[in-house]
Amino acid sequence: MTTLLDFFEDTNIIKNGEVFDLRYVPRHFYIRKEMHRIAENIKMFIKYGIPEHIYLSGKPGSGKTASIKYLQREAEMRGFNLGFYYVSGREYNTKYKIMARICGFERSIDPNKVHDEFFRRVKGKAIIVLDEADLVSPRELNDVCFMFSRWGEAVEVANDSVVLLILIGCNVNLTKSLEPSVFSSLHPKFVFYGSYKKEELFEILRLRAKEGLHDGGWSDEMLEEIAAVCAEEYLGDARFAILALRELAVNSEFRGLDRIEGDIEGAFVKAAENVLIATLSGLGSHELLILYSACRTPEDDRTIGAIRRMYEFACSCAGVKPVKKSKFYEVVHALDRLNVVSTAGKAKAGRGRPLNYVMPLVDEDLTIRYVEGMFDGLRKGLSWG
Ligand SMILES: Nc1ncnc2c1ncn2[C@@H]1O[C@H](COP(=O)(O)OP(=O)(O)OP(=O)(O)O)[C@@H](O)[C@H]1O
Ligand SMILES: [Mg+2]
Numbered sequence: 001m002t003t004l005l006d007f008f009e010d011t012n013i014i015k016n017g018e019v020f021d022l023r024y025v026p027r028h029f030y031i032r033k034e035m036h037r038i039a040e041n042i043k044m045f046i047k048y049g050i051p052e053h054i055y056l057s058g059k060p061g062s063g064k065t066a067s068i069k070y071l072q073r074e075a076e077m078r079g080f081n082l083g084f085y086y087v088s089g090r091e092y093n094t095k096y097k098i099m100a101r102i103c104g105f106e107r108s109i110d111p112n113k114v115h116d117e118f119f120r121r122v123k124g125k126a127i128i129v130l131d132e133a134d135l136v137s138p139r140e141l142n143d144v145c146f147m148f149s150r151w152g153e154a155v156e157v158a159n160d161s162v163v164l165l166i167l168i169g170c171n172v173n174l175t176k177s178l179e180p181s182v183f184s185s186l187h188p189k190f191v192f193y194g195s196y197k198k199e200e201l202f203e204i205l206r207l208r209a210k211e212g213l214h215d216g217g218w219s220d221e222m223l224e225e226i227a228a229v230c231a232e233e234y235l236g237d238a239r240f241a242i243l244a245l246r247e248l249a250v251n252s253e254f255r256g257l258d259r260i261e262g263d264i265e266g267a268f269v270k271a272a273e274n275v276l277i278a279t280l281s282g283l284g285s286h287e288l289l290i291l292y293s294a295c296r297t298p299e300d301d302r303t304i305g306a307i308r309r310m311y312e313f314a315c316s317c318a319g320v321k322p323v324k325k326s327k328f329y330e331v332v333h334a335l336d337r338l339n340v341v342s343t344a345g346k347a348k349a350g351r352g353r354p355l356n357y358v359m360p361l362v363d364e365d366l367t368i369r370y371v372e373g374m375f376d377g378l379r380k381g382l383s384w385g
Helices: 035-048 064-078 095-103 111-121 138-149 180-186 198-212 220-233 238-254 264-281 285-296 304-318 325-337 364-374 378-384
Strands: 054-058 083-088 125-131 162-169 189-193 341-344 357-360
Touching: 035 054, 035 064, 035 125, 035 162, 035 189, 054 064, 064 083, 064 125, 064 162, 083 095, 095 111, 095 138, 138 162, 138 180, 198 220, 198 238, 220 238, 220 264, 238 264, 264 364, 285 304, 285 325, 285 357, 285 364, 304 325, 304 357, 304 378, 325 341, 364 378
Parallel strands: 054 162, 054 189, 083 125, 125 162
Antiparallel strands: 341 357
């Protein structure tokens, strides 16, 4: 008997769909040449305990997160006597939250407890990775870097403990926002990942295909085409290539084919939607409403004042209490750090860098549809307004 939810018993193309999840760290990784410089630092640290801190910067989808996770897995597999802690500034965006995360605390806990536990836990040789460091506010990032740059001098630190800090971020100038004294004592080595070229994307796709697809279900020619479109039209961001391949594989599987076929450009459009939706789903209510308001404000009038008026109106339609002015500016700066808007301007307004104009950097129609789907009343209210 067949039922509506029957699965395909045999798959012709997809062997393991998990391999196409963006968080998946493949067994066979494409080692980009800059990874050797990071590995050298880690080896020096393991062998001699000399921490030469690193700032790893680069384009979105250039493999920053994946390559560090790959090195972490290798270090763990080798069984080195080493603590390896990974924290993302997207969720843990203050010094306190970062320390709590390293301690393994999930809920908010008395700060004194966090402090004591942190200095107790980080002992011996420890590598601390702070990913998405651009999303930590500059003041907090400065405090975190200060702590690690003066590690040996802090009274609480266990005698034998040494820490190697690996900061990761998209903004190449991130460490310039540190106080000069903190920057000079941290003295991070700068490693930059440029966008992938088509040959590199092909290699990344080939390794994924070997791991996640059945032999015969894919061809080098198809992967070459995907790699070329990604390099030429999607800034060499590997996320788009991997998701486009997944899209093509799933569609071909559902059509009952034994080999991947289909419209590559269409698969990229779908991949881009998925990347944007993943970004939007990581934003809070006010971040979404402010981004939405920027998309809804006429293009020639995207001043901070006009967007704030639109935001207050959007909040009233959505039945949400708007945030105060200073918080509004903070959220706009956070959206800028997330690279979903670009801010520019000369007029002094609010805290931090002066800003005047706010331009969305996302697909505006899709963002509007997504946010309207999240808040009842928004669509109706704004089309009447
Ligand atoms: N060298 C590589 N070998 C295998 N897979 C890779 C490689 N580089 C990137 N990828 C894959 O491409 C995707 C994007 O990589 P990753 O998330 O590491 O980029 P990122 O530089 O951290 O981007 P972001 O700035 O958006 O955080 C991931 O699924 C990752 O596994
Ligand atoms: Mg990353």
